[in-house]
Amino acid sequence: MSYALVTGAAKGIGKAIAARLAEKNYHLLLVDIDADNLRETATELAAQYHVNVHTLHQDLSHPDVLQQVLAWSTPYHDHLTVVVNNAGYGLNGAFETLSLTEQFNVIDVNIKAQVGLSYAYIPVLRQFPKAYLLNVASTTAYQTVPYLNIYASTKAFALSFTRGLRHELRHSTISVSALSPGSTDTDFVNRARMGSHTRSIANRFNMTAASVGKIAVDGLFKGKAEIIPGFTNKLNAWLPKFFPKAFVERIAGNIYEPKEETPAAVLSAS
Structure with a gap:
């Protein structure tokens, strides 16, 4: 009986990773800020894969989150062999126009929580x-x-x-991998408050969360250092190193720069 812990598991890539692990007979410890979707996901995965699913409704940006997650998961540490730090989000907009509090929150979730949970669960793993x-x-x-x-x-x-971290743990029993997905059909664009211009470009290259989840888990168990799902995403990760940085930044800036929305554009994005 093995357990896997997945953060940001209520929907999107986190849910897809959890589903793939459940398919491989892992019982699940799921953490997310979205209580309603987390509850629905737990019910769905438990019924579909006949595994035990335990949930924790938690905001990973809170200062004491590490202690709370650890206390909740402690009863399962004797069987916890997989930890997935998936939780994360972004905000689309010019740095000076976005709330500094919100941007610090992104850093807390995407960096501090990932580092803290990695540190906490390495002794368990x-x-x-x-x-x-x-x-x-x-x-x-x-x-x-x-x-x-x-x-x-x-x-x-x-x-x-x-x-x-992978290099530091290379002589241990822990295999460490990074997943680098590109555009995926998830709620990311909504939470990031992206406009219709950026959404329309992303939609051309979207992968499904299910396909990303499968590639992620399969790559993890193969011990890959970096897992980049899809040929286009591999190309996007590889090509920038061969071009001047200013050129790459100009292209990225043209994609993500917020454009003034016309009434028709706003209607199509709603």
């Missing part, structure tokens, strides 16, 4: 002959992204942190 830690980054980690600046910067941190 070490007790097993084989265990796995997956930290979610993004294809934005491979370049500067104006107007999605804080998010992309946190994901660059996540990628660098995870690769460094």
Whole structure:
């Protein structure tokens, strides 16, 4: 009887990763800020895969979140062999126009929670002959992204942190991987408050959350250092290094710069 802990598991990629793990007979510990969707996801996965699913409604930006998550998960530590730090979000807009409080919140969730939970669960994972830690980054980690600046910067941190941690734990029983998805059909664009211009571009390249979840879990169990789902996303991660940074930043800025919405554009995005 093995357990897997997944943060940001109520919907999207987190839910898809949890489903793939349940399909592989893992019982689940699911954490999310969205209580309603978390409850629905738990019911759905338990019924579909006949596994035990335990949930914790929690905002990972809270200062004492680490102690709360650890206390909740402690009864399952003797069987917890997989930890997935998936929770994260971004905000679309110019740095100076976005609330500083909100931007610090992004950093708290995308960086502080990931680092804290990794630190907390490494001793738990070490007790097993084989265990796995997956930290979610993004294809934005491979370049500067104006107007999605804080998010992309946190994901660059996540990628660098995870690769460094993988090297440090290379002689241990823990396999550490980073997942870098690109555009995915999730609620990310809504929470990031992206306009119709950016949404329309993203929609051309969207992968389904289910396909990303499958690739993520399969890559994790194969021990891959970096998991980039889809050929287009691999290309987007690889190409920027061959072009001047100012050129790459201009292209990214054109994609993510908020455009003035016409009434028709607002209607189509609603």
